[in-house]
Amino acid sequence: MSTDCIFCKIINGDIPAKKIYEDHDFIAFHDIKPMAKIHFLIVPKLHVETLKDCKDVHEPLLGKALLLAPKLAESQGLVGFKTLINTGREGGQEVFHIHIHVFGGN
Ligand code: AMP
Ligand code: ZN
Numbered sequence: 001m002s003t004d005c006i007f008c009k010i011i012n013g014d015i016p017a018k019k020i021y022e023d024h025d026f027i028a029f030h031d032i033k034p035m036a037k038i039h040f041l042i043v044p045k046l047h048v049e050t051l052k053d054c055k056d057v058h059e060p061l062l063g064k065a066l067l068l069a070p071k072l073a074e075s076q077g078l079v080g081f082k083t084l085i086n087t088g089r090e091g092g093q094e095v096f097h098i099h100i101h102v103f104g105g106n
Contacts, residue, residue: 001047002047002097005047005095005096005097006095006097007043007047007095007097007099008047008097010027010029010043011027011043011045017029017030017032018030020040020072020075020076021042021068021072021075024045025044025045025046025061025064026042026043026044026045026064026065026068027043027045028040028041028042028043028068028072029041029043031101031103034103035101035103036082036103036104036105037104037105038073038076038077038078038081038102038103038104038105039101039102039103040072040076040101040102040103041099041100041101041102042065042068042069042072042099042100042102043097043098043099044061044065044098044099046058046061047097048097048098049096049097049098050087050088050093050096050098051085051087051098052087052088053098054098065100066083066100069081069083069100069102072102073102073104076105077105078102078104078105080104081102081103081104081105082101082102082103082104083100083101083102084100084101084103085098085099085100085101086101
């Protein structure tokens with residue numbers, strides 16, 4: 001948990017989001033600026049800033065996150081979809097709490 005992190009605030013319910021899924025380890029919600037007809041983010045509740053900060057201990061979390069993508073995509077009516085993980089400022093990352101973009105439907 002990081003007090004100045006917008007995704008931690010969503011996880012804590014301090015700011016609203018269009019949530020599509022939640023379990024013990026993850027939350028998923030629609031992106032506020034969608035790049036496609038359907039565009040949501042899979043966000044671990046654990047505050048890790050970037051993919052570069054992940055260690056071996058995070059392997060199960062990363063695996064679970066990827067396996068959620070097709071399940072949630074299907075629940076949103078997507079037959080096929082794209083996934084994206086921006087990493088670091090130079091990699092286009094704007095929110096420094098690791099997340100997977102899932103989008104499609106255009
Ligand atoms: P990234 O560039 O990979 O860090 O992507 C961050 C994404 O978070 C962008 O696509 C933003 O549109 C999205 N985003 C930022 N704030 C919010 C929010 N409050 N609710 C939903 N999505 C958000
Ligand atoms: Zn965070």
